[in-house]
Amino acid sequence: MDLEGNVALITGGAQGIGKVTALLLARKGADVAVSDINMEGASETAREIEELGRRALAVEGDVSNPADAESIIAKTVEQVGGIDILVNNAGITRDRLLLRMTEEDWDAVLNVNLKGTFNCTKAVLPAMMEQKSGNIIGITSIAAKRKAPPGEICHSITKAGIELPEDTRMCFQPLIAALIDVARRSMAALECTSVTATNISLGREVS
Ligand SMILES: NC(=O)c1ccc[n+]([C@@H]2O[C@H](COP(=O)([O-])OP(=O)(O)OC[C@H]3O[C@@H](n4cnc5c(N)ncnc54)[C@H](O)[C@@H]3O)[C@@H](O)[C@H]2O)c1
Numbered sequence: 001m002d003l004e005g006n007v008a009l010i011t012g013g014a015q016g017i018g019k020v021t022a023l024l025l026a027r028k029g030a031d032v033a034v035s036d037i038n039m040e041g042a043s044e045t046a047r048e049i050e051e052l053g054r055r056a057l058a059v060e061g062d063v064s065n066p067a068d069a070e071s072i073i074a075k076t077v078e079q080v081g082g083i084d085i086l087v088n089n090a091g092i093t094r095d096r097l098l099l100r101m102t103e104e105d106w107d108a109v110l111n112v113n114l115k116g117t118f119n120c121t122k123a124v125l126p127a128m129m130e131q132k133s134g135n136i137i138g139i140t141s142i143a144a145k146r147k148a149p150p151g152e153i154c155h156s157i158t159k160a161g162i163e164l165p166e167d168t169r170m171c172f173q174p175l176i177a178a179l180i181d182v183a184r185r186s187m188a189a190l191e192c193t194s195v196t197a198t199n200i201s202l203g204r205e206v207s
Helices: 016-027 039-051 066-081 103-131 153-160 175-189
Strands: 007-011 031-036 056-060 085-088 133-141 194-202
Touching: 007 016, 007 066, 007 103, 016 031, 016 039, 016 085, 031 039, 031 066, 039 056, 056 066, 066 103, 085 103, 103 133, 103 153, 133 153
Parallel strands: 007 031, 007 085, 031 056, 085 133, 133 194
Antiparallel strands: none
């Protein structure tokens, strides 16, 4: 896969899977913007991307805040020169048994994982529709596909909300899947050259 000439934005790219993804996309030829609440980590990822000979930008922003999401996208478009790939990677867990889970835990996980994906996907659409192409990638989890272990309900609910339904006869669509579907249809109606919406479910089955 040659991504030369493409611009990618990875949310939560300061460490972990986001950082590895950002570096992989850079190795494939993309210029990469890295957003995170951890600017020190995001700047280090951007530095490593530049060492690979690609353009890089570190952007501070909390994906759960709609204004931050808009600002992350705007800075990427202005300073890196467009946006072809959005990877909605930023995510947190606050795994606790239900009786020990606080309202703050619940809100935090839903706000970052689910609302954050909504905020960034919504914010990126105008730019992708204008350029008539775009790729939106959701990082979900195997936890969305199987019965969640006790204590993991928050995380699995947010990931199930992002999953694209495998069964197209389903009348219920998870919130973010519906948004991505709308995006895909709107962009197809504009005869976009390439429109993809993909989810990658991470994790492994525990037997
Ligand atoms: N690690 C796993 O085994 C696993 C399994 C399934 C799914 N996932 C998913 O993969 C993604 C990355 O996981 P990871 O293990 O690399 O996590 P991680 O904790 O190592 O990294 C997450 C990054 O997101 C950033 N972040 C947190 N809140 C943020 C916010 N509000 N706005 C912007 N950035 C924020 C953090 O600062 C951090 O840099 C998550 O969506 C997670 O749910 C991970």
